[in-house]
Amino acid sequence: MSAEWRKRLSTGGMRCVAILLFLAIWFIVSIGNAHWWKFFNPVLLPTPTEVVKAGIEAWQSGELQDNILASMARVIQGFAIAAIAGVAVGLAVGTWRPLERLVEPMIELLRPIPPLAFLPMMVLWFGIGEMSKIAFIAYAAFFPVFTTTVEGIKYVDPVLLRAASSLGASRADLFRHVVLPAATPSIITGLRLGFGLSFFVIVAAEFIAADSGLGYMINDARTFFMVSQMLLGAVVIGLIGFGVNILLRSLEGWLLRWRVATRG
């Protein structure tokens, strides 16, 4: 037990050291360039402390919170639509063969096209307001959720279906008590990928068409050459993504606690 804790502490320690080292290099390059080397215009790379200062200012003006909220609201709404649609369509396609033959080619046709290619069109269709961003996120996040749901259902161990039907399970029982729980790990993976993707595309969408949000904040700072604020946007996105991922992973760990047992 204590050995395990020591190991955990040391990996945690290593991580802190890595992060500090990264910040130190950033700091040295920035300061060193500004005062001694003068390789590039110092405005191009502010120090970490300047970014923190920009963050405090943006927080005090309330602008940072507003932008975070705007982005998060879009991500959550868009992702919710993608999650519901992806799981529902995935379940239907995974269980009903004729539907699979109909839907699969369409999906295969659309999937290789980067969702960004459709963004300008979505702005035309849904306008510059919230609708276009939500629709765009929903579209982009739909694919991973859908595909993993279908996969999860397809690869249910047939012997489990036999076991359940020999215990008296009807078709509905099989779906509810075998197919669904067996596909859950795969569905959860899809949801996590989908959420990551939502986060990924919202910034791009806000570059192009928005008057709020973290992507907008970065792009707006660019026009005024406020590099600290641009970096601030990136750092905040990184921190939120990191936090959300930890949250989703612990949710996953709880939902799939039986799987942890299998591994251990």
Added chain:
Amino acid sequence: MDAMLAEAPAAATDSRRVKISIRGAEKRFGDMVALKGVDLDLYENSFTCLLGPSGCGKSTLLNMIAGFTQPTAGQVLVDGKAVQGPSADRGVVFQEYALFPWRTAIDNVAFGPMLKGMPKAQQREIAKRYLAMVGLAGHEGKYPGNLSGGMKQRVAIARALANDPSVLLMDEPFGALDAQTRETLQEEMLRIWEHERKTVVFVTHSISEAIFLADRIVVMATKPGAVKQVFDLDLPRPRERSESGFVRLEKEIKLLVRAEVQKLGVI
């Protein structure tokens, strides 16, 4: 086939009810004949072992009784009715355990009672009782991933029994277990069977396992799969593997099975 059958006391067989009746059953997979002309009557509460080399159609026959597959010709009757599909009255135990990994041991065993719509407390009470019967009291809350192979198979047996089926079908249930666990489970299987009295059909590769367990051994032929010879055993229980009657029968069946293996050529 007839020599040993004739030795069985006629009066005893007459008084017993036929539970499973297989009549001219045949199974083809495309052009391949997996099973041909199988005729078998299995009595209520009997313990039958299907024995034979790999590929002789043991699982196919068992799956037809379970209702997972239909014969391409002939009939499989249980209680005089043709088998249409799987049913809660025919429990199945699989070689690969087939436990639901997302359910704890007790929730696996409670699966059948749950499907029947029993109240939660009753489900748990039944599941607990059967887990105790297979020697797993105290392991109720464990997930299958945390159980050994032998424990998993005990859970699977408890799960099948908790549904109180009249027929218990077992496809090489102890095939993946080590020799010690296997012998322990064989003994416990007999104890449970004597207590619960089900009609058991048990597939195995192991001749000594079959002789240890069965009242009737069906030795199967290969290419095509068919019934080669039926042995009705009257060795008293508990059977001792070193007894002369046991050893003699083992030798006899070994010769039969070897002949079938040779038909397969190199494996």
